[in-house]
Amino acid sequence: MEKYLTTVTDxxxxxxxxxxxxxxxxxxxxxxxxxxxxxGMKQDDAEKAAxxxxxxxxxxxxxxxxxxxxxxxxxVIVFTAIITIAAILLHSxxxxxxxxxxxxxxxxxxxxxxxAIMLLFYYIDYTFVARFSKIxxxxxxxxxxxxxxxxxxxxxxxxxxxxxxRSVVLIDSLMLMYIPVFACILYKYRNTGVKGLxxxxxxMVVPTWYMLYRVGTFGTCLTLFFSMLVLISMAIYKGWFKxxxxxxxxVLLGTFVGIPLxxxxxxxxxxxxxxxxRIWINAIFSSTGKADTTADTIRDLLCASKLxxxxxxxxxxxxxxxxxxxVLAYISSEFGWSVGLLVICVVLFLLxxxxxxxxxxxxxxxxxxxxxxxxxxxxxxxxNVLIIIGAFPRMSTFFPLISLSESNxxxxxxxxxxxxxxxxxxxxxxxFVNATFPxxxxxxxxxxxxxx
Amino acid sequence: MGIDKSLVSGSMTMLxxxxxxxxxxxxYEMIDTLRxxxxxxxxxxxxxxxxxxxxxxxxxxxxVYEQETLGKxxxxxxxxxxxxxxxxxxxxxxxTYQKAICEVxxxxx
Numbered sequence: 382m383e384k385y386l387t388t389v390t391d392x393x394x395x396x397x398x399x400x401x402x403x404x405x406x407x408x409x410x411x412x413x414x415x416x417x418x419x420x421g422m423k424q425d426d427a428e429k430a431a432x433x434x435x436x437x438x439x440x441x442x443x444x445x446x447x448x449x450x451x452x453x454x455x456x457v458i459v460f461t462a463i464i465t466i467a468a469i470l471l472h473s474x475x476x477x478x479x480x481x482x483x484x485x486x487x488x489x490x491x492x493x494x495x496x497a498i499m500l501l502f503y504y505i506d507y508t509f510v511a512r513f514s515k516i517x518x519x520x521x522x523x524x525x526x527x528x529x530x531x532x533x534x535x536x537x538x539x540x541x542x543x544x545x546x547r548s549v550v551l552i553d554s555l556m557l558m559y560i561p562v563f564a565c566i567l568y569k570y571r572n573t574g575v576k577g578l579x580x581x582x583x584x585m586v587v588p589t590w591y592m593l594y595r596v597g598t599f600g601t602c603l604t605l606f607f608s609m610l611v612l613i614s615m616a617i618y619k620g621w622f623k624x625x626x627x628x629x630x631x632v633l634l635g636t637f638v639g640i641p642l643x644x645x646x647x648x649x650x651x652x653x654x655x656x657x658x659r660i661w662i663n664a665i666f667s668s669t670g671k672a673d674t675t676a677d678t679i680r681d682l683l684c685a686s687k688l689x690x691x692x693x694x695x696x697x698x699x700x701x702x703x704x705x706x707x708v709l710a711y712i713s714s715e716f717g718w719s720v721g722l723l724v725i726c727v728v729l730f731l732l733x734x735x736x737x738x739x740x741x742x743x744x745x746x747x748x749x750x751x752x753x754x755x756x757x758x759x760x761x762x763x764x765n766v767l768i769i770i771g772a773f774p775r776m777s778t779f780f781p782l783i784s785l786s787e788s789n790x791x792x793x794x795x796x797x798x799x800x801x802x803x804x805x806x807x808x809x810x811x812x813f814v815n816a817t818f819p820x821x822x823x824x825x826x827x828x829x830x831x832x833x
Numbered sequence: 834m835g836i837d838k839s840l841v842s843g844s845m846t847m848l849x850x851x852x853x854x855x856x857x858x859x860x861y862e863m864i865d866t867l868r869x870x871x872x873x874x875x876x877x878x879x880x881x882x883x884x885x886x887x888x889x890x891x892x893x894x895x896x897v898y899e900q901e902t903l904g905k906x907x908x909x910x911x912x913x914x915x916x917x918x919x920x921x922x923x924x925x926x927x928x929t930y931q932k933a934i935c936e937v938x939x940x941x942x
Contacts (some may be wrong), residue, residue, distance in 0.1 A: 436880030
């Protein structure tokens with residue numbers, strides 16, 4: 382039997398699939414042996430007959446190898462490459478128009494470095510990383526906490542390496558990497574009932590609280606929170622926690638969406654809300670954005686933009702962050718609103734491919750990570766567009782791949798790389814894989830010599 | 834009775850989907866049921882069955898879940914809606930084919 386199984390699995394070029402195929406075939410042979418023994422055969426003869434019944438191991442292995450091969454999501458790569466080229470052309474155009482007076486080198490470097498990071502993540506096996514998800518989550522939060530400590534005085538970094546790291550890495554961007562890690566944590570809590578669900582909620586609340594009250598970036602906080610809420614609801618819906626689905630989702634949404642919304646509405650109506658919140662709410666419902674100079678400038682630029690072609694206004698001069706947060710307003714003003722709309726559609730199309738790939742994943746861990754990653758980017762697109770059109774108060778967001786922000790560009794590529802890795806193992810991993818922390822056993826051997 | 838292998842291999846996907854449309858089964862159970870229902874005409878080798886099952890799963894025609902039966906965790910295959918659609922297409926194709934064969938074989942009788 383062992384020789385048969387080794388011959389079959391040797392034909393499989395993808396090593397990750399071998400244990401799953403071997404287990405299924407072994408189970409089958411054992412069933413056949415049991416049957417043969419029940420018909421009066423001796424154990425050895427029963428095993429030989431069972432193996433003979435399996436057929437040619439090489440033929441079986443070759444057929445299985447054709448099915449279980451790593452795959453490449455070419456659609457994602459092609460669209461990412463198209464958007465990357467367009468973004469580089471856009472930013473080099475800005476660079477030349479401004480007579481090389483801004484630093485484009487860092488931005489161009491981010492695109493190249495980001496593409497390399499995407500390939501690196503493609504080669505990482507996400508099921509292996511899932512085993513260390515809790516450690517990675519704590520480490521990620523610790524790094525953000527540490528970086529935040531020196532934010533007020535950047536020159537007080539204990540070593541130049543940290544200063545360099547902090548100048549490139551934004552805590553907001555780094556925390557977006559928490560979402561795939563959170564998906565792994567949810568997966569680990571499968572079948573643990575209400576306890577697991579409560580623990581999962583804690584893993585959601587802590588980083589959200591940290592981002593909101595310690596770092597103070599509402600945009601990232603909203604993206605993180607909404608993406609994690611979607612993931613937990615999906616996990617409940619898929620029966621991961623074995624709890625009453627309708628009740629649990631209602632309690633979850635009621636607690637984290639219903640109560641804050643109702644209390645804000647009551648506060649607004651009874652005039653007990655802080656002033657900044659009142660301005661935000663006014664901005665949302667008046668569809669004019671937060672009444673400040675930048676929001677007014679964005680609105681003026683959009684109103685002046687033509688179907689195609691440049692407006693008389695100089696967006697680069699009058700709009701702060703025109704090449705990063707408000708790049709869509711700049712594109713609409715410089716090349717026409719149809720180009721701005723086209724950019725949104727192309728990026729959304731890429732994200733829809735990523736979401737489709739993720740939802741079609743047989744492997745539930747991959748599915749959850751992929752949905753989380755796609756949600757992060759979709760949330761940023763939606764928030765960024767809402768802010769640009771003045772339907773949401775201004776806050777720090779980015780338009781994936783187009784906004785010139787080194788940190789966000791690199792993280793976006795990393796997230797795309799994760800989806801590529803998930804697709805790579807599409808035909809390899811079964812529905813559920815082992816994601817438990819590897820057990821490390823250390824054996825101490827003592828040689829006690831007999832003393833005469 | 835011995836049957837030419839090429840006659841069977843072309844319709845094996847259809848037969849497996851048909852078995853799964855009756856109830857969810859694991860690999861060994863499928864071979865056993867097929868042998869029994871065909872009165873030992875179809876002696877399907879496990880080495881042939883699993884590549885077919887894995888290919889069906891890859892094309893979303895069947896799904897897989899694990900369940901404990903008689904103290905052993907078994908991998909059960911279940912037909913999907915897409916699989917049921919494929920089965921009815923295959924059955925229709927087979928019906929046309931076998932009618933044509935019968936008509937040709939009846940020539941001159």
